Structure formats: structure tokens, C-alpha cells
Amino acid sequence: MSIPKNWRLRQQRYRLVGEVCEKCGAKIFPPRDLCPQCEVPAKTPFVFSGRGEVYSYSTVYNPPRAFEEFAPYTVALVRLEEGPMVTAQLTDVDAGQVSIGMPVEMVTRKIHADGEDGVIVYGYKFRPAVAPVA
Amino acid sequence: MRDVAIIGIGQTQIREHWDTGLRQLALQAVQVAMADANVTQADALYVGNMLSGTLADQEHLGALVADSAGLRGVEAFKVEAACASGAAALRMGTMAVASGMANVVVVVGVEKMTDALASDITTATALATDGDYEAAQGLPLVAVHALLMRRYMHEYGYSHQDFAPFAVNAHRNGKNNPHAMFRFPVTAEQFAKAQMVCDPINLLDSSAACDGAAAVVLASADAARVLSPAPIRIAGSAVGTDTLAVHDRRDPLVLDAAVLSARRAYGQAGVGPQDVDLFELHDACGIMAALSLEAAGFADKGQGLRLALEGEIGIEGCVPVATMGGLKARGHPVGATGIYQAVEVVQQLRGLAGANQVPDARIGMAQSIGGSGATVITHILQRMDS
Amino acid sequence: MADSDVGLLKPDREVGIVGYGAYVPRYRLPAVEVDRMWAGGQGGTPVKEKSVPGLDEDVVTMSIEAARNALARAGGVDPRRVRAVWVGSESHPYAVKPTSTIVAEAIGATPYTQAGDWEFACKAGTEAFQAAIGFVGSGMAHYAFAIGMDTAQARPGDALEYTASAGGAAYLLGPAEEALAVLEGSFSYVTDTPDFWRRAYQRYPSHGGRFTGQPAYFKHITAAAQGLMERLGTTPADYAHAVFHQPNVKFPQTVAKQLGFAPAQIQVGLLANEIGNIYAGSSLIGLTAILDVAAPGERVLLTSYGSGAGSDALSLRVTEAVLERRQRAPLTRDYIARRVEIDYATYVRFTRKLKV
Numbered sequence: 001m002s003i004p005k006n007w008r009l010r011q012q013r014y015r016l017v018g019e020v021c022e023k024c025g026a027k028i029f030p031p032r033d034l035c036p037q038c039e040v041p042a043k044t045p046f047v048f049s050g051r052g053e054v055y056s057y058s059t060v061y062n063p064p065r066a067f068e069e070f071a072p073y074t075v076a077l078v079r080l081e082e083g084p085m086v087t088a089q090l091t092d093v094d095a096g097q098v099s100i101g102m103p104v105e106m107v108t109r110k111i112h113a114d115g116e117d118g119v120i121v122y123g124y125k126f127r128p129a130v131a132p133v134a
Numbered sequence: 135m136r137d138v139a140i141i142g143i144g145q146t147q148i149r150e151h152w153d154t155g156l157r158q159l160a161l162q163a164v165q166v167a168m169a170d171a172n173v174t175q176a177d178a179l180y181v182g183n184m185l186s187g188t189l190a191d192q193e194h195l196g197a198l199v200a201d202s203a204g205l206r207g208v209e210a211f212k213v214e215a216a217c218a219s220g221a222a223a224l225r226m227g228t229m230a231v232a233s234g235m236a237n238v239v240v241v242v243g244v245e246k247m248t249d250a251l252a253s254d255i256t257t258a259t260a261l262a263t264d265g266d267y268e269a270a271q272g273l274p275l276v277a278v279h280a281l282l283m284r285r286y287m288h289e290y291g292y293s294h295q296d297f298a299p300f301a302v303n304a305h306r307n308g309k310n311n312p313h314a315m316f317r318f319p320v321t322a323e324q325f326a327k328a329q330m331v332c333d334p335i336n337l338l339d340s341s342a343a344c345d346g347a348a349a350v351v352l353a354s355a356d357a358a359r360v361l362s363p364a365p366i367r368i369a370g371s372a373v374g375t376d377t378l379a380v381h382d383r384r385d386p387l388v389l390d391a392a393v394l395s396a397r398r399a400y401g402q403a404g405v406g407p408q409d410v411d412l413f414e415l416h417d418a419c420g421i422m423a424a425l426s427l428e429a430a431g432f433a434d435k436g437q438g439l440r441l442a443l444e445g446e447i448g449i450e451g452c453v454p455v456a457t458m459g460g461l462k463a464r465g466h467p468v469g470a471t472g473i474y475q476a477v478e479v480v481q482q483l484r485g486l487a488g489a490n491q492v493p494d495a496r497i498g499m500a501q502s503i504g505g506s507g508a509t510v511i512t513h514i515l516q517r518m519d520s
Numbered sequence: 521m522a523d524s525d526v527g528l529l530k531p532d533r534e535v536g537i538v539g540y541g542a543y544v545p546r547y548r549l550p551a552v553e554v555d556r557m558w559a560g561g562q563g564g565t566p567v568k569e570k571s572v573p574g575l576d577e578d579v580v581t582m583s584i585e586a587a588r589n590a591l592a593r594a595g596g597v598d599p600r601r602v603r604a605v606w607v608g609s610e611s612h613p614y615a616v617k618p619t620s621t622i623v624a625e626a627i628g629a630t631p632y633t634q635a636g637d638w639e640f641a642c643k644a645g646t647e648a649f650q651a652a653i654g655f656v657g658s659g660m661a662h663y664a665f666a667i668g669m670d671t672a673q674a675r676p677g678d679a680l681e682y683t684a685s686a687g688g689a690a691y692l693l694g695p696a697e698e699a700l701a702v703l704e705g706s707f708s709y710v711t712d713t714p715d716f717w718r719r720a721y722q723r724y725p726s727h728g729g730r731f732t733g734q735p736a737y738f739k740h741i742t743a744a745a746q747g748l749m750e751r752l753g754t755t756p757a758d759y760a761h762a763v764f765h766q767p768n769v770k771f772p773q774t775v776a777k778q779l780g781f782a783p784a785q786i787q788v789g790l791l792a793n794e795i796g797n798i799y800a801g802s803s804l805i806g807l808t809a810i811l812d813v814a815a816p817g818e819r820v821l822l823t824s825y826g827s828g829a830g831s832d833a834l835s836l837r838v839t840e841a842v843l844e845r846r847q848r849a850p851l852t853r854d855y856i857a858r859r860v861e862i863d864y865a866t867y868v869r870f871t872r873k874l875k876v
Contacts, residue, residue: 009266014584014626030267036382047628055386056288058280058332060272064257067272070575075273075332077281077381085381087268087281091576092546094860100288108584108626109576111271120613122580122622123271131854 006121013123014108018084020046027082050106052080052126059095066112074098078126092127105129137355138231138371139518141362142171143477148315148346148465156190156246157202163347163473164203164242171351172361177236179203179210182223182243183469186212188258189250199242209236216262216504217418219243220348220472221511227352228371228513237353243473244347255343259468262505264379276340276419278380278506280332283421286387287334290436294334297420298325299442301338304417304456307449308463310489315344315465339419341466348473350480355518364484369497370399370514378508387436391510392429392503399499399512400431407431410514411495412482413453414475416503417460426501427453430512454492457482475500476513483517528705528751529650531657536699537691537836538597538663539845541589542808543582544687544795544855547572549867551682557864558677566768570685570796572862572870573671577686579609580619583669584626586690589849590665591627593700594692599628602692603661604652605635608644609688609800610718610725611671612637623667634664641716642765643826644668644800645688650706650832652693663694670799675724676873683768683792687855688801689808700842701811701820703834707748709740710830717828727827733771736829741765741775744831745823752835756780759835760818763789763806765825767797788813794856800826807836809852816840 009030011017018029021042026035028042035042057076060067067073074090076098090098091109104126111123144166146159154162160181168174181195192198196210215222220243227241247255260269263278286292305320320338328336358365374394380386400406407430415430417423424438432453433441441447447455458464458478461471479498481487487495501512549572551565573582587605591597605624612619620635629635634655638648645668652664669688674680696702715736718725728736741764749755756762762781764772769792776786789806798805803824810820816838823833868874 005266010625014622015628056281056285058277058284058334059330060274060277060332061329062256062274062276062331063253063272064260064269064274065253066257068253070272073272075271075277075281077285077386087264087273087278087379087381088271089576092574100285107581109581110578111576120578120580122626125576130858131850 139358142351167349182220218502218504219469221502243470245467304462308459346467369403372398534696538694539590539594604664606648608638641826646832685796713829
């Protein structure tokens with residue numbers, strides 16, 4: 001696992017920092033410096049709320065190498081309330097309790113560790129809200 | 135620009151080739167194809183492969199395969215487009231001949247997956263997804279397909295069992311293909327009970343790791359009429375791309391790259407879906423087959439699965455698919471698959487498909503999909519006497 | 521120098537809690553499961569159940585959530601004005617590389633911030649709290665975070681396995697004018713007392729059995745709490761709520777009684793029966809539960825205890841601001857109510873006790 005690569009992406013991964021297009025207002029995640037709607041440069045940071053809903057989901061029974069210790073786990077496509085869609089694991093929810101349209105919120109969790117002595121990679125996952133907040 | 139034709143085909147059986155390494159597999163396929171084409175030399179060699187660096191400790195396949203196959207010195211390089219690598223190599227070969235820059239071209243697709251352990255193979259095929267935003271979250275490639283399948287079921291009201299016909303059809307045809315990896319039938323009941331891989335995709339709805347190589351020899355159509363008793367014209371050869379990650383797609387349930395690729399190929403060939411006699415589509419799993427049928431214009435959005443349910447995908451149906459077993463039963467040695475598809479269309483158009491023969495096949499379509507649909511490459515082949 | 525010359529700890533600038541946040545993971549191991557596994561059902565249970573972290577949780581992830589809850593309560597704080605993020609724990613994921621830097625990055629407090637980790641067994645969080653009081657009170661920082669969080673580990677079959685659990689709380693300290701609870705003063709009592717320890721490279725801690733009681737827990741809490749109240753001129757009757765380090769249910773009940781507090785005063789903050797001993801977060805999460813319900817004007821006494829050993833005592837007065845801010849994040853009770861029972865085998869997998 002690449003230390004520089006994970007380090008470079010940490011703000012996106014820990015906090016859902018993306019971009020907003022100054023021209024058309026589109027919110028962009030992950031940041032790509034170019035607006036996918038109007039194709040002008042877009043570099044203004046925008047922090048997403050983390051709220052979204054489940055567009056689709058699947059439980060993984062045959063994980064890739066780095067994720068073996070966590071299997072089985074559920075992954076999902078989550079439509080963020082600001083527009084973009086992300087791919088992420090779901091957490092703090094039983095596989096049988098997930099449904100399309102379910103509202104979820106972002107939490108920062110361990111994604112994987114590089115063995116017992118390597119760097120721990122943290123990033124975004126989504127879970128049902130703990131409690132409705134005023 | 136001149137017309138291009140296929141004048142020779144060759145393929146190895148698809149299985150776990152414990153006794154055969156990558157370069158030998160490629161050599162076998164190339165030898166058979168060149169013999170079939172009745173040529174002993176070529177101007178160029180393009181090698182379609184996705185995972186040699188990761189699973190076989192080898193890049194630089196162009197030079198390696200050229201030398202191994204008795205073509206030392208010719209123009210040669212590896213072509214990669216994830217699971218569509220074989221088709222991408224065929225595209226390169228087509229362009230080389232069409233442009234006049236080469237007269238006889240060998241295209242070989244080869245993949246050697248089974249020297250590696252299962253979880254390394256799972257990790258490797260995830261290279262076809264978005265590394266930073268899909269694979270990095272713990273998704274194997276099958277999980278991305280599974281996300282599409284579940285959404286498709288949700289939007290159009292299908293059940294899991296509705297996907298069984300693709301597996302049943304593929305295995306029925308694979309039984310009659312001596313080169314196929316799996317030559318046993320599969321029933322709908324077995325499909326219902328198969329173990330989940332990434333749900334709702336199960337073991338009978340996904341492709342197993344395997345090894346294989348397939349090759350074609352290309353020449354200009356004019357030369358082909360002289361060189362070959364049954365030349366097959368490449369009437370359409372086109373590529374479309376899309377966002378790498380499913381979450382960036384305009385509509386995750388429409389393979390825009392396949393729509394583009396098919397439309398461009400139809401345009402070149404001057405045909406439409408109604409003219410296509412068989413469709414070797416990329417049936418890595420039932421959902422990709424359903425979406426491919428829709429993108430290529432054989433069914434409306436959300437109705438691709440209905441074609442399978444109504445029995446239209448069999449040899450006698452209106453759009454036969456996986457006629458020699460498809461990715462499901464013939465097998466999916468990832469980077470080689472695109473060439474296997476082309477070889478099978480040629481067999482059909484030459485009338486050599488045996489028990490799986492589509493009656494009076496004149497126009498066949500082969501389509502390869504990279505990853506979850508980010509690269510789609512379509513070839514339309516046509517009998518030259520039609 | 522006489523003991524009476526030792527002054528109250530109080531900065532020249534008044535400071536207080538501007539935001540607070542709790543975190544408890546959702547899994548619970550009933551104590552009867554430990555009893556079933558190791559004592560044939562004859563062992564008795566010092567708590568009803570304890571919280572267990574999920575496979576993807578650790579002190580970093582839990583601290584991030586608690587800190588985000590605190591920022592949500594504070595409302596409109598630019599995280600770049602937080603000049604210290606200090607996490608106290610005895611289960612930091614790295615022995616070298618601070619938890620605090622990752623938490624600071626995740627809440628947007630980097631790069632102009634302090635971010636070293638703290639360790640003092642179960643009082644690592646309040647040790648950080650004392651330092652944060654000084655950092656803000658001196659005027660060096662407008663805001664500072666003090667976090668106590670643990671994923672406590674106990675040797676399989678040991679008495680502590682019934683109670684060693686996971687969770688904690690985060691406190692954003694700032695000027696008293698912005699606080700939902702103002703700090704009246706603090707006082708600490710520390711000695712070299714080896715009641716409970718873990719040597720470097722050892723997986724599980726060791727302890728001195730009954731030595732952890734009177735000479736350790738009771739002596740230090742009593743000295744700190746009494747020392748604070750004497751210097752403030754307060755008595756137990758002045759406090760609506762009190763919370764003590766809660767390694768189980770009996771110890772805090774006993775020390776409260778010895779100090780002169782009634783059971784009703786410690787009831788809100790006494791959570792050990794439902795979540796176990798969350799170590800560096802133990803008294804701090806009792807405080808979040810209190811702040812979730814306390815009325816403006818009420819006084820709260822907190823006294824932590826960390827083995828090794830020492831206690832930090834804090835006296836706080838709740839302000840009007842608490843009424844509006846407490847609803848901006850999940851309450852302590854919301855986390856406690858979020859529970860999924862697991863068995864001993866699942867617990868062993870989640871806490872990675874299996875040697876593979």
C-alpha cells in the first residue's frame with residue numbers, strides 16, 4: 001500500500017473535501033479540478049455534509065487481499081445530498097437491514113491496515129444516523 | 135482506408151493450464167491461427183492482455199510473444215484495456231491493416247491467471263475499477279457489477295431468479311464447445327441455490343479464473359479473397375469510453391460506452407441490430423449481458439432481461455448470445471476474451487459451429503467490456519459472400 | 521511549604537466548555553457471557569454489559585466522531601482556531617505516531633495546531649483537559665480540544681474482562697463567555713502508585729488485585745475531590761451532579777458515599793453498568809451524560825482516576841447556553857441505546873484476541 005498516495009488523498013478521505021464550480025454551482029466529489037458539467041477549471045474547496053442515501057448495495061464475501069480480516073462487509077453506492085455519488089462501505093448496520101433509499105451519514109473509519117506493523121488507512125464509510133438531530 | 139478481413143483463427147482450450155505458461159499458450163494459439171490462414175510470416179503482432187504484470191510477473195509481451203511465436207523482429211506490443219484488452223488488440227490490428235501500414239497482422243489475446251492465489255486474482259481484477267475510489271474501498275470487480283444488478287432489480291422489478299436464463303443458455307452452449315472451460319449444463323434450480331460471491335451475484339453468475347489464448351490473422355479484404363477460402367470481413371470496429379467509476383456515470387444503468395461503440399460500429403457496417411444474426415456479448419455476469427443487449431439496441435432500457443426470460447437469446451432466438459458458451463461457460467481469461475469472441479463469430483459465419491450453429495449466420499457482433507463499462511469495443515463481422 | 525499553601529488550579533482568564541461530544545460503539549458483550557466462558561456461570565457480574573468496538577473502529581475513529589459532535593454543539597467554530605487537539609488514551613493505535621494528528625486533520629484543525637498524545641491510564645483524558653485549560657486560560661489559544669477515549673483490552677479470563685470497554689468523550693475548551701459550562705477551578709493529586717500497569721510490548725495490562733482499591737482509587741479520588749472543594753469553599757451539597765471514575769458500579773457508589781454525596785447526585789453520570797469501564801473516557805462520558813440534562817446554574821463535580829496513579833478534580837457551573845447546544849448532536853443516551861448484543865466468540869474476533 002502506497003504511503004504517499006493515501007496521504008495525498010487524506011482530506012477527501014477523512015472529511016469529504018471536494019470542490020464547487022464557481023461557474024455553475026455544481027458540487028464535485030472527488031475533487032478533479034475540472035467541472036464535469038461545464039468543463040471549466042474548478043478548484044474551490046467544498047466540504048460535503050456527509051448526508052446521503054443508499055442508491056444500491058452489495059455484501060462482499062470474496063474480499064481482495066487487504067480487506068480479508070473484515071469480510072463479509074457491505075458496500076454501497078451513496079447519493080450525497082449535494083448531488084455527487086460515491087462508492088463506500090456501509091458500517092454499523094447488519095447486511096439484512098440495508099435498503100435502497102435508506103438515509104445514511106458519513107463516518108471516518110479504518111479502511112485497512114498494512115499488516116501488524118504498517119500504516120493504518122482511514123477513510124469514509126456510511127451508516128444509518130445514530131439519532132435524529134434538531 | 136481499405137477493408138480488413140480475418141483469414142485465420144486459432145484458440146487453446148480454456149482451463150487451469152498447470153503445465154503451460156503464458157508464452158507457450160500464446161504460441162499455441164498463434165500457430166493454429168497462422169496455419170489456418172496459411173501464412174508463415176506477418177508484418178505486425180498485437181498482444182491483448184490485462185494482468186501479465188500482476189499475475190504472471192511479466193510485462194513487455196509484444197517482444198516476448200513475437201519471439202516465442204517465430205515472429206522475431208516484427209512490430210509488436212501489448213495492448214491493454216482491462217477486460218476488453220483482446221478486443222483492443224483486434225482494434226489495433228484492424229487499424230494497421232486498414233491504414234495500409236501492414237498487410238498481414240497477427241492478433242493474439244492471452245491471459246495466465248491461475249499461477250496466483252484466489253485472493254490475489256480478486257485483487258488483480260479490481261485493477262479494472264477506479265483504484266482510488268472503488269478498489270480502495272474494498273470492492274472487487276464483481277461487487278461493482280453486483281451494485282448495478284441490485285439497482286436494476288429495484289428499478290425494473292426483477293427478481294434474482296430472473297437472471298438464471300443467461301447462465302442456463304451459456305452452459306447449454308458451452309457443453310458443445312470443445313474449447314470451453316465448463317461443459318456441464320446448469321439448471322435454474324442450481325442457479326437459485328448457488329453460493330453468493332457479492333450478493334446478488336453468485337458463483338453461477340460470475341466468471342472463474344482461468345488461462346487461455348486465442349488468435350486471429352488479418353489481411354486486407356482484397357488479399358483475403360485470394361488467400362482464404364472463407365474470409366470474414368471486419369465491417370465495423372469501434373471503441374467507446376465512459377467514466378471509470380460507476381458512481382460518476384450519467385446513468386449507472388446505461389452503458390453509454392456501449393451505446394457509442396455499437397452505434398459507431400453499426401454506422402461503419404451500414405447495419406442495425408435487426409441485421410445481426412448473433413451477438414457475442416460480454417456476459418461476465420447476467421446484469422452486464424442485459425445492459426449490453428439494451429445498449430446495442432436489441433431491447434429498450436430495462437427490457438434486456440426480458441429478452442432472456444422470453445427465450446430469445448438461444449441459438450434459435452432472435453438474438454443468440456454466448457453461442458459457444460460465452461464468458462460464463464466458455465470462460466473469461468480476461469485479456470484474451472475479446473479474441474475468443476471474434477474467433478467464435480468467425481466459426482459461426484463459416485458454418486463451423488456444430489451443434490451450436492446459428493442457421494445461415496451472415497453478420498455477427500462481438501463486444502468486449504472493460505471493467506464495469508468504461509471501455510467498450512465492438513466488432514461487426516460479415517461473411518464476404520453476403 | 522504546607523499543604524494549605526498549595527493553591528487551586530485556575531487560569532487568569534476564565535475558561536469553560538464550549539462544546540462536548542460523546543461516543544460509544546454499538547456492540548455489547550453481556551457480562552454473563554464472560555461468566556459463562558470463564559466461571560461456569562458462578563462468577564457474578566460487576567456490570568450488566570460492556571461496549572465493544574467494531575472491526576473498523578479504534579481510538580482515532582471514535583475520537584473523530586466525538587470531536588465532530590463537540591464542534592456541532594459549539595456551532596460555527598472555525599476549526600482552524602483550534603490550536604490543540606489532545607487525545608488521552610491507553611490504547612492509541614500507534615506507539616509512535618500520534619492519534620491526535622489524525623483527529624486534527626479529520627476535523628480541519630491542521631496545520632497550525634498542537635497534536636501530541638497523552639497517557640496516564642484512565643486519567644489521560646482529564647490530564648489533557650488540565651493542559652487545555654492552561655493553554656486557553658493563558659491566552660495562547662482561543663480553543664483547544666481535550667479528548668479521553670479508549671478501546672480497553674483485558675487479559676482473557678481476568679476479572680477486568682467483564683468491564684474493559686470502549687468509548688469516550690471530547691471537550692472543546694474556550695473562553696468562559698462562550699461556554700455552556702464554566703470552569704470554577706481544578707485540582708490534582710498524583711503519586712507513584714503501581715496499582716495497574718502495562719509494560720512496553722506486552723499485550724495486556726497487569727494489576728495488583730485488591731491493592732487497586734483503597735491505596736489507589738479511593739485515596740487519590742478522595743484527596744483530589746476534597747482538596748478542590750476546600751480551596752473553592754464548596755461542599756457536596758453545592759453540587760447537583762457528581763461523576764467519578766467508574767471502573768465498575770460499586771467503586772464510584774462507595775467513594776461518592778464516603779465523600780458525602782447522595783446516590784441521586786451520581787445517578788445521571790453513572791453509566792458503567794450499561795457500557796462498562798471505558799478507561800480514559802470513563803468520567804468524561806459521565807460528564808457528557810450530565811451536560812445532556814443539567815439545568816443552567818447547576819454545579820457539577822468531576823473526579824477522574826488514572827492508575828499509576830492520580831486524580832483530576834474539576835468543578836463546573838452550567839450556563840444557559842447548554843439548553844440550545846445540547847440538541848445539536850446525539851446525546852449520550854442515544855449512543856447507549858444504540859446497542860447490538862454479541863457473544864463471546866464475536867467479541868474475540870472484534871477485539872482481535874485470536875492469534876492468527
